[in-house]
Amino acid sequence: MKKILxxxxxxxxxFVASLNHLCSVHGVQADVVAYPVNKDAPFSFSFAEGITVxxxxxADLQNLKEKLNQGHYDLIFCGGWSDPDYMNLVKQSPKVTxxxxxxxxxxxxxxxVAAIIYLRLTATCHFDFAFVPGHEQKQFARxxxxxSDQIVEGAYACDExxxxxxxxxxxxxxxxxxxxxxxxxxxxxxxxxxLEMFQYTAELLNGALADWELHCIGTGPLWNQRLIHPxxxxxGFVQPSEMQALIQMGEVFIMPSRxxxxxxxxxxxxxxxxxxxxxxRIGSRxxxxxxxxxxxxxxxxxxxxxxxxxxxxxRLNSQELARMGTVSHELAIQVNRESWSQSLIAMMKRx
Numbered sequence: 281m282k283k284i285l286x287x288x289x290x291x292x293x294x295f296v297a298s299l300n301h302l303c304s305v306h307g308v309q310a311d312v313v314a315y316p317v318n319k320d321a322p323f324s325f326s327f328a329e330g331i332t333v334x335x336x337x338x339a340d341l342q343n344l345k346e347k348l349n350q351g352h353y354d355l356i357f358c359g360g361w362s363d364p365d366y367m368n369l370v371k372q373s374p375k376v377t378x379x380x381x382x383x384x385x386x387x388x389x390x391x392x393v394a395a396i397i398y399l400r401l402t403a404t405c406h407f408d409f410a411f412v413p414g415h416e417q418k419q420f421a422r423x424x425x426x427x428s429d430q431i432v433e434g435a436y437a438c439d440e441x442x443x444x445x446x447x448x449x450x451x452x453x454x455x456x457x458x459x460x461x462x463x464x465x466x467x468x469x470x471x472x473x474x475l476e477m478f479q480y481t482a483e484l485l486n487g488a489l490a491d492w493e494l495h496c497i498g499t500g501p502l503w504n505q506r507l508i509h510p511x512x513x514x515x516g517f518v519q520p521s522e523m524q525a526l527i528q529m530g531e532v533f534i535m536p537s538r539x540x541x542x543x544x545x546x547x548x549x550x551x552x553x554x555x556x557x558x559x560x561r562i563g564s565r566x567x568x569x570x571x572x573x574x575x576x577x578x579x580x581x582x583x584x585x586x587x588x589x590x591x592x593x594x595r596l597n598s599q600e601l602a603r604m605g606t607v608s609h610e611l612a613i614q615v616n617r618e619s620w621s622q623s624l625i626a627m628m629k630r631x
Contacts, residue, residue: 282628283352285344286312287366288359291333293323293520294544297439300328301617302624311353313339313366320467320500324519341365348373354628357381357411361403371406379409379627381435383541385563386419396423409627411435413542415566432627436544436564437620440613442520443551447609449528450553450602459493459511461530462594463554465545466537468500473536473559473580478507480583481534481590485511489594495530523548530554531601532593537561538580550574550612553605555593557586567611574607 286299291314302308309330316335317323327333347353348369356378358366370378380403386392403424410421413436421431462481466472474496481494494512506514518526533549534557542563550556550568556575558565569575576589593601 281307281309282354282625283309283311284355284357284624284628285348285353285369286310286314286357286359287363287369288312288314288357289363290315290318290321291323291325292321292544293325294436294438294548296323296325296327297441297520298437298617298620299331300326302621303330304328305618306621306625308624311344313344320498320517322517336363336365341369344369345372348376351375355379355624357624358407361399367403367406374406377409377628377630378407379411379432379624380407381411382420383413383417383436383563384420385416385541386423392420396420400425411623411627413567414563416563417541432623434615434619434623436542436547437615437617438544438547438551438612439520440551440616442523443548444613445524446528446552447605449524450605453529457529459491460594460598462492462494462532462534462590463497463527463530463549464494464534465497465549466535466543467498468502468506470502471537471539473538474502475505475507476583477534477536478509478512480587482507482509482512484587484591484594485509488591492594495527497526527552531598531605532557532590534590535559535562536578536580536586540564547612547615550608553602553609555596555601555604556608557590557593559586567615568608570607570611574604574611 299310303310312333313336353376356370356376358370359381410426410431412418412421412433414433418431468474497515497518499517533554535543535546536559538561540562546564546568556569558569558577559580560577561580571577578585578589
């Protein structure tokens with residue numbers, strides 16, 4: 281039986297779903313060390329048999345080091361390079377296959393260049409593989425010094441059982457709701473441009489899109505600054521298991537972030553069959569959005585273009601948006617829990 285050690289920061293529902301699949305379907309055992317759950321995203325987790333989870337502040341690092349040296353594990357999955365304890369465990373276990381998981385985009389800034397130089401010296405040489413979500417992260421990994429055959433894409437897979445069920449429900453919806461529904465899901469933070477999104481979407485809801493509503497899932501530091509508007513509904517944090525009934529009548533998903541390394545919510549709503557409107561700072565747009573086919577991209581901070589493109593999408597009839605949603609779904613299901621699991625199994629075999 282294969283055994284892996286997972287060194288992670290904040291667990292999220294999509295990661296736990298993928299890990300559960302790996303362990304329950306493929307008979308892998310996983311010891312997980314992780315940070316506390318983020319208070320802005322208080323997921324309620326259920327773990328498959330074979331998974332043990334230890335909070336980072338309770339982990340016996342010396343015992344883990346001894347297990348690694350004794351060949352107890354077939355793989356170390358290290359989520360990022362920022363935790364010195366995690367990095368030390370990897371550095372002290374050169375005989376164990378190790379992967380570095382991250383979602384940092386390559387933006388070509390001076391900060392990126394400095395990070396590349398630092399990581400080439402301190403991280404790259406200690407890992408056998410880089411496990412990244414998509415195109416832009418692959419560029420970062422290559423600049424870190426990972427060879428093409430060491431870079432594996434598909435590091436983030438949404439919980440497709442939940443969102444496939446949304447897509448299936450949308451296929452049987454016999455009516456277009458009134459008002460029609462635009463959706464956003466993410467933390468209420470400046471990086472996601474939520475305050476600007478509320479402002480500029482509200483202008484449309486007051487005029488050209490008067491027969492639409494904006495529904496928002498999430499919470500965060502800007503919750504108390506959210507715009508209170510009769511056509512903007514703030515649902516707060518929602519557990520994945522509650523999503524189907526909530527979002528199945530939606531048609532358009534928007535994500536206007538100023539910086540978003542990946543945005544798993546794009547994968548979730550694409551799987552659910554939504555047309556997409558994304559800023560050009562969203563990392564997952566390369567995987568899940570074909571402009572003009574299943575949505576549109578707008579330049580970050582160009583709110584006039586945002587409004588114009590949102591209006592263009594919302595003026596389509598439900599059949600046209602449903603066809604876009606089918607394209608979204610077809611792109612999204614190419615990355616799933618099974619492909620994620622197979623990537624890890626292959627890494628264990630390839631070293």
